[in-house]
Amino acid sequence: MGDLVRLSVEDGVGVVTVENPPVNALSPGVPEGILDGVQRFGSDENVRAIVLIGGGRTFIAGADIKEFGKITSGEKRRGPGLISVIEALENSSKPVVAAIHGTAFGGGLETAQGCHYRVALRSAQVGQPEVKLGIIPGAHGTQRLPRLAGLSKALEMCALGDPVSAADAADHGIVDRLIDGSGYTELLAGAVSFAAEKAAAGGPHPKASELTDNLPTPDEAAPVFAAARELAKAKRRGFMAPLKAIDAVECAVTLPFSEGIKREAEIFQECLFSTQSKALIHAFFSERRVRKVPDVPKETATREIRSAAVIGAGTMGGGIAMAYANAGIPVRLKEVTQEALDCGYATIRKNYERSVRRGRFTPEYVQQRLALITPQTGWDGFEAADIIVEAVFENMALKKAVFGDIDRLARPGAILASNTSTLSIDEIASSTSRPQDVIGHHFFSPANVMRLLEIVRGAATSKDVVATSMALARRLRKVGVLVGNCHGFVGNRMFHPYRREAQFLAEEGARPAEVDRVLYEFGAAMGPMAVGDLAGLDVGMRVRKEAPHLYPPGTRRPLAEDALCEMGRYGQKTKAGWYRYGQDRSRHEDPEVDAMLKRVAAEAGIEQREISDQEILDRVVYALVNEGARILEEGFALRASDIDIIYLYGYGFPAFRGGPMFYADTVGLGKVLARVEEFHSQHGHWWRPASLLKELAENRGTFSEWDRSR
Numbered sequence: 001m002g003d004l005v006r007l008s009v010e011d012g013v014g015v016v017t018v019e020n021p022p023v024n025a026l027s028p029g030v031p032e033g034i035l036d037g038v039q040r041f042g043s044d045e046n047v048r049a050i051v052l053i054g055g056g057r058t059f060i061a062g063a064d065i066k067e068f069g070k071i072t073s074g075e076k077r078r079g080p081g082l083i084s085v086i087e088a089l090e091n092s093s094k095p096v097v098a099a100i101h102g103t104a105f106g107g108g109l110e111t112a113q114g115c116h117y118r119v120a121l122r123s124a125q126v127g128q129p130e131v132k133l134g135i136i137p138g139a140h141g142t143q144r145l146p147r148l149a150g151l152s153k154a155l156e157m158c159a160l161g162d163p164v165s166a167a168d169a170a171d172h173g174i175v176d177r178l179i180d181g182s183g184y185t186e187l188l189a190g191a192v193s194f195a196a197e198k199a200a201a202g203g204p205h206p207k208a209s210e211l212t213d214n215l216p217t218p219d220e221a222a223p224v225f226a227a228a229r230e231l232a233k234a235k236r237r238g239f240m241a242p243l244k245a246i247d248a249v250e251c252a253v254t255l256p257f258s259e260g261i262k263r264e265a266e267i268f269q270e271c272l273f274s275t276q277s278k279a280l281i282h283a284f285f286s287e288r289r290v291r292k293v294p295d296v297p298k299e300t301a302t303r304e305i306r307s308a309a310v311i312g313a314g315t316m317g318g319g320i321a322m323a324y325a326n327a328g329i330p331v332r333l334k335e336v337t338q339e340a341l342d343c344g345y346a347t348i349r350k351n352y353e354r355s356v357r358r359g360r361f362t363p364e365y366v367q368q369r370l371a372l373i374t375p376q377t378g379w380d381g382f383e384a385a386d387i388i389v390e391a392v393f394e395n396m397a398l399k400k401a402v403f404g405d406i407d408r409l410a411r412p413g414a415i416l417a418s419n420t421s422t423l424s425i426d427e428i429a430s431s432t433s434r435p436q437d438v439i440g441h442h443f444f445s446p447a448n449v450m451r452l453l454e455i456v457r458g459a460a461t462s463k464d465v466v467a468t469s470m471a472l473a474r475r476l477r478k479v480g481v482l483v484g485n486c487h488g489f490v491g492n493r494m495f496h497p498y499r500r501e502a503q504f505l506a507e508e509g510a511r512p513a514e515v516d517r518v519l520y521e522f523g524a525a526m527g528p529m530a531v532g533d534l535a536g537l538d539v540g541m542r543v544r545k546e547a548p549h550l551y552p553p554g555t556r557r558p559l560a561e562d563a564l565c566e567m568g569r570y571g572q573k574t575k576a577g578w579y580r581y582g583q584d585r586s587r588h589e590d591p592e593v594d595a596m597l598k599r600v601a602a603e604a605g606i607e608q609r610e611i612s613d614q615e616i617l618d619r620v621v622y623a624l625v626n627e628g629a630r631i632l633e634e635g636f637a638l639r640a641s642d643i644d645i646i647y648l649y650g651y652g653f654p655a656f657r658g659g660p661m662f663y664a665d666t667v668g669l670g671k672v673l674a675r676v677e678e679f680h681s682q683h684g685h686w687w688r689p690a691s692l693l694k695e696l697a698e699n700r701g702t703f704s705e706w707d708r709s710r
């Protein structure tokens with residue numbers, strides 16, 4: 001059937017191979033091709049069994065997500081396609097075996113569940129990640145998986161969406177045999193011989209839809225569902241699909257299969273058309289779109305990165321060294337004094353030990369990683385490093401001095417990267433003889449955990465250094481986003497007005513804890529005050545002092561956090577900031593802060609008033625959107641969706657809202673502009689509407705359309 005599905009026969013076993021790179025998604029033509037294969041082999045007397053396998057690097061990784069937009073926009077109907085295929089597989093009179101390598105995800109795993117048996121390479125993973133797209137398994141996975149794997153495993157997989165190893169799948173009856181070997185050839189041979197065995201043994205062959213042994217009674221299951229709902233609310237706060245997936249799985253216990261699949265279909269449809277699903281699918285494709293840099297083609301040659309060196313063993317430098325070690329890249333870690341080096345290295349060890357305690361890493365893994373990190377106070381080995389990352393104190397003079405040093409030491413062609421979070425890459429590059437090799441690699445703390453990496457392109461940065469940085473981000477398991485060299489780049493430049501407005505709201509009478517509650521309920525991981533306390537209020541104070549241009553004369557400047565710093569309240573690190581912190585880092589509102597706010601507001605003549613939750617939300621979130629629009633019109637970000645990814649991966653913006661720019665699209669840019677203009681009339685300068693926002697709003701446009709027009 002076409003070139004998406006290939007049919008062959010091995011030792012009397014019909015092999016149906018899906019050939020739809022890169023992930024064998026169930027794009028139009030693939031279900032039809034599989035169905036054709038099952039029907040042909042079913043009527044071929046020379047074929048005694050059937051194997052379904054994925055060509056290339058993986059089994060079927062799910063439905064083609066690109067098709068969902070066509071369904072929700074009415075462009076096409078969601079056909080019975082995949083479901084007919086799964087029913088044909090399950091009703092085949094000949095044994096059907098799914099041969100799994102890579103990832104059998106979503107509709108891929110549901111197709112495999114329609115087969116009578118499943119075999120897998122040990123390196124394979126299976127999963128129902130649909131909830132990460134705001135939907136639920138829609139091809140009977142919520143009904144078959146409980147019957148195959150039992151209720152608890154099915155609930156965990158369908159509600160949380162995380163992948164499961166082949167071994168774990170085998171332990172739970174999802175996989176019938178693990179195939180030894182590392183590749184496709186061994187898998188195919190193993191699957192063919194397994195299928196031949198089953199054919200020789202004769203039927204009937206097990207149909208997951210008819211299994212009942214693993215299903216508890218509704219009474220037995222009730223506490224399991226209650227616990228699953230509590231867990232989903234805790235681990236996926238604000239997400240709708242996990243709870244909907246649990247509702248669907250519950251039908252496997254309370255309804256016969258034929259009724260359960262109808263209920264699943266209704267719930268699937270409801271989720272597919274939800275704003276959360278559109279936001280999460282936007283996030284899925286946006287995370288992959290960031291890799292595309294218009295003037296740096298995919299085939300741009302990259303420089304080989306075999307070893308690295310990091311200067312500065314503080315929180316950031318230590319985390320960066322860990323990120324390199326975790327990617328298997330040997331890394332030197334330099335500090336000025338032995339004492340500072342020992343302190344930094346001790347922190348690295350502590351971080352690894354915590355990961356072992358949490359079961360994230362094994363002791364052997366940690367030993368291998370530590371062996372890749374060379375702590376030192378001298379420069380030895382720097383001349384051989386392929387990349388040198390500067391992670392010293394956020395002070396321009398110091399950074400320029402360091403870059404002068406490494407310019408003299410580094411070999412020709414080495415990449416010189418700064419981890420600066422706001423300072424000009426061009427100015428830093430000017431202290432070297434090789435500005436074309438200089439680039440910003442802005443990690444987010446903790447650098448060994450946070451996935452965002454802002455890659456800051458200087459005016460002179462060469463294209464192959466950009467391409468190498470984008471590829472290196474993936475090796476470091478980071479989401480690398482290319483940004484321009486403005487003050488604060490993209491993330492921090494937007495975060496500045498976000499936190500400025502939060503301070504203004506507190507000075508105007510909103511309780512700090514109320515501001516945080518509103519943003520927490522919106523879905524943010526933490527509210528702006530709590531984030532300030534976490535990062536350190538003195539950081540912002542230093543920025544305001546070192547960059548007076550941020551607050552031109554006559555513009556309102558925030559007063560509260562300077563006042564808190566003068567009180568010695570820097571945040572968590574001083575056990576007091578916006579909140580007072582207990583020994584267990586618990587947050588407590590503090591009357592001293594309320595008194596300070598009243599004093600500061602009185603001195604500044606700021607009128608106190610009741611402030612609604614809606615104003616709190618709109619003031620801080622639209623501050624992000626307005627600044628983001630300015631960044632786009634100035635050309636410091638390639639796409640609005642890049643800004644969304646920066647906020648999802650670097651600032652805890654709720655993924656089910658898609659990011660600040662996508663969220664603004666869902667509100668409607670006309671409404672957003674009206675609010676911005678209202679704030680502009682009330683609060684002046686800072687709320688001047690960005691021209692791109694005005695232009696799009698006045699033309700009923702969206703940021704997403706603007707991206708597509710580029």
Ligand code: T1G
Nearest residue numbers: 023025061062063064065066105106107129137138139288
């Ligand atoms: N549909 C369409 N395109 C997909 C895709 C998919 N399911 N998965 C990946 N791609 C594209 C991706 O956009 C990128 O494109 C390229 O493939 C490589 O992806 C019926 C309804 C499989 C673990 O959620 O988790 O089934 O940028 O960079 O890092 O109930 O892709 O190159 O143009 O991510 O090696 C359920 C989603 C769907 C799996 C591979 N399945 N994909 O990771 O490659 S809903 C999923 C992934 C469903 C059923 C329901 C990962 C991966 P481009 P990549 P990778």
